Amino acid sequence: MTASEPVPARRGFLLPSRHLARASRALPIQIKPAMSAPSRPPRNDSVGAQLSVAETLCAQRGRRLTPIRRKVLELLLRHGRSLKAYELLDAMRAVHPGAAPPTVYRALDFLMDEGLIHRLDAVNAWSACHDAGGAPHDLLVVCTGCGAVAEVSDPAMSRQLAERVAQTGYALATHETEIRALCPQCQKTQPADAGHHHHHH
Ligand SMILES: [Zn+2]
Numbered sequence: 604m605t606a607s608e609p610v611p612a613r614r615g616f617l618l619p620s621r622h623l624a625r626a627s628r629a630l631p632i633q634i635k636p637a638m639s640a641p642s643r644p645p646r647n648d649s650v651g652a653q654l655s656v657a658e659t660l661c662a663q664r665g666r667r668l669t670p671i672r673r674k675v676l677e678l679l680l681r682h683g684r685s686l687k688a689y690e691l692l693d694a695m696r697a698v699h700p701g702a703a704p705p706t707v708y709r710a711l712d713f714l715m716d717e718g719l720i721h722r723l724d725a726v727n728a729w730s731a732c733h734d735a736g737g738a739p740h741d742l743l744v745v746c747t748g749c750g751a752v753a754e755v756s757d758p759a760m761s762r763q764l765a766e767r768v769a770q771t772g773y774a775l776a777t778h779e780t781e782i783r784a785l786c787p788q789c790q791k792t793q794p795a796d797a798g799h800h801h802h803h804h
């Protein structure tokens with residue numbers, strides 16, 4: 604897809620305004636860094652490339668990727684899977700000993716608004732978006748075993764989902780749908796039909 608192609612029809616359903624803004628702002632550039640397997644940490648040069656994409660996107664929108672915001676994003680990119688709040692805070696404190704939770708949460712809010720990270724309720728964590736310059740990821744396949752995420756863009760499916768939701772009288776509150784799943788690695792150690800064994804005695 605090139606930047607001159609028409610905007611794909613993905614607005615047939617209600618979206619929170621910040622996501623509409625994000626979708627339209629994200630369209631002019633289509634930078635596609637080499638995709639790495641979602642369950643494996645990406646290589647360093649890939650993290651650098653994705654930080655550059657994030658900086659370009661923010662600059663184009665007149666937003667500032669401050670050092671603290673950049674560091675939070677970098678930690679998530681380097682980690683290669685999702686991080687919970689305390690894991691992120693620990694990682695932040697390793698580089699910025701004085702980092703306080705509100706600072707980290709504000710940085711996360713900013714990064715979410717800019718579509719640079721995803722919030723994952725399924726595992727109560729955040730993950731870096733690995734293609735922030737591309738089409739918005741509306742389907743997030745989240746491994747409940749290890750927190751790995753596969754990001755999918757499927758506007759047609761999301762429209763269908765939104766229509767089914769609308770039939771109930773409800774409106775989707777987010778443009779991202781989470782699917783709880785087990786990644787290939789966790790399927791080996793934790794078969795789906797045995798996923799809830801916690802050694803009951
Ligand atoms: Zn994403």
Ligand SMILES: [Zn+2]
Nearest residue numbers: 746749786789
């Ligand atoms: Zn897993």
